[in-house]
Amino acid sequence: MRTSVAIIGAGPAGLLLGHLLRAEGIACVVVERQTRARVESRIRAGVLETVTTDLLRRLGLAERLDAEGLIESGFNLANDEALIRVDVTKLTGRHVTVYGQTEVTRDLIAAAPSRDLDIVFEASEVALHDVDGDAPFVTYAKDGALQRIDADFIAGCDGFHGPSRKAIPAARVREFERVYPFGWLGILADVPPCHDELIYANGAKGFALASMRSPTRSRYYIQVPTTERVEDWPATRLWDELEARFAPLAQRAVVRGDPLEISIAPLRSYVFETMRHGRLFLAGDAAHIVPPTGAKGLNLAASDIAYLSTALIAHYARGDETLLTGYEAKALARIWKAERFSWYLTKLMHRFPEDGAFERRMQIAELDYVAQSAAMQTVIAENYVGLPL
Numbered sequence: 001m002r003t004s005v006a007i008i009g010a011g012p013a014g015l016l017l018g019h020l021l022r023a024e025g026i027a028c029v030v031v032e033r034q035t036r037a038r039v040e041s042r043i044r045a046g047v048l049e050t051v052t053t054d055l056l057r058r059l060g061l062a063e064r065l066d067a068e069g070l071i072e073s074g075f076n077l078a079n080d081e082a083l084i085r086v087d088v089t090k091l092t093g094r095h096v097t098v099y100g101q102t103e104v105t106r107d108l109i110a111a112a113p114s115r116d117l118d119i120v121f122e123a124s125e126v127a128l129h130d131v132d133g134d135a136p137f138v139t140y141a142k143d144g145a146l147q148r149i150d151a152d153f154i155a156g157c158d159g160f161h162g163p164s165r166k167a168i169p170a171a172r173v174r175e176f177e178r179v180y181p182f183g184w185l186g187i188l189a190d191v192p193p194c195h196d197e198l199i200y201a202n203g204a205k206g207f208a209l210a211s212m213r214s215p216t217r218s219r220y221y222i223q224v225p226t227t228e229r230v231e232d233w234p235a236t237r238l239w240d241e242l243e244a245r246f247a248p249l250a251q252r253a254v255v256r257g258d259p260l261e262i263s264i265a266p267l268r269s270y271v272f273e274t275m276r277h278g279r280l281f282l283a284g285d286a287a288h289i290v291p292p293t294g295a296k297g298l299n300l301a302a303s304d305i306a307y308l309s310t311a312l313i314a315h316y317a318r319g320d321e322t323l324l325t326g327y328e329a330k331a332l333a334r335i336w337k338a339e340r341f342s343w344y345l346t347k348l349m350h351r352f353p354e355d356g357a358f359e360r361r362m363q364i365a366e367l368d369y370v371a372q373s374a375a376m377q378t379v380i381a382e383n384y385v386g387l388p389l
Contacts, residue, residue: 009158013284049386132278
């Protein structure tokens with residue numbers, strides 16, 4: 001098979017890139033190792049910046065987003081039992097939209113046939129070849145046969161564990177990592193949220209988050225040590241903990257329900273700065289991971305794709321290589337700012353096991369400053385709603 005751009009990974013990054021390229025008549029193929037059902041069932045973040053919603057609207061794929069998405073004009077930081085509301089719309093004139101990443105993925109996959117976007121699911125043994133030459137290609141196994149895709153470029157949108165990043169020689173690698181000494185224990189259930197807006201809470205037992213996916217579906221998290229196991233947290237115990245933490249903060253009581261999912265997510269900050277090697281370009285989680293504090297993961301992937309799609313379109317439309325050459329630097333400038341904000345909120349809202357009384361006093365002082373300062377709230381709101389491209 002021959003195509004212009006081979007895209008590895010059918011998450012939101014790869015699917016958005018595929019749709020944007022096909023909208024301009026550029027040939028591309030998306031290769032995904034998982035089944036369609038598995039891809040569409042992966043539960044991820046649910047807060048979308050305008051950079052993400054603008055791309056969906058540009059593609060004409062925002063019908064369900066507009067019908068079901070929840071407009072969020074503010075969110076809350078809590079220090080023990082003191083609630084600090086950050087009025088994002090008042091401070092920035094913008095808002096974010098609560099709409100699950102699962103739903104974004106489903107919308108993009110459902111629209112693929114009518115947009116002539118070819119997605120190959122269940123592609124095993126995916127490998128990238130000659131990425132630093134003029135004729136890169138991808139191989140994979142499908143239905144017992146080895147397949148090959150020759151391309152002008154390869155876009156690695158295959159997440160942290162995919163093969164794309166591993167195709168870059170060790171001598172070219174520039175990477176940075178901060179692993180946090182705790183994880184987020186989360187529960188998803190079809191119950192109404194306890195508050196109309198998200199609450200990021202820093203309490204005596206550490207971080208907790210009350211969020212929602214819809215008026216009838218809630219997502220809660222609590223901070224737990226990395227040694228904890230899901231088996232140690234039956235739903236009853238987790239609901240008890242959530243009731244205790246949010247009773248002093250929320251508008252309504254925490255409603256219990258059968259969990260759709262209970263999981264523990266480790267937290268890390270990670271940047272792989274080598275986002276281009278030859279004709280291979282990385283985007284999304286293949287190049288960077290942020291703590292979920294601040295909801296930047298999907299939105300950073302979308303900004304990568306905004307830059308990369310524009311660069312590829314310029315190459316095919318005008319033979320202009322400038323944006324491809326500058327892709328890495330432009331993407332990294334925004335990535336590091338988002339990493340900084342996620343790191344800042346993580347430090348501010350979690351209890352670190354190595355911290356003592358001094359560090360706790362610093363958190364209290366910082367949160368008090370946020371509560372009293374419109375300027376500080378504006379800084380937080382600008383970062384939360386998403387910095388401009």
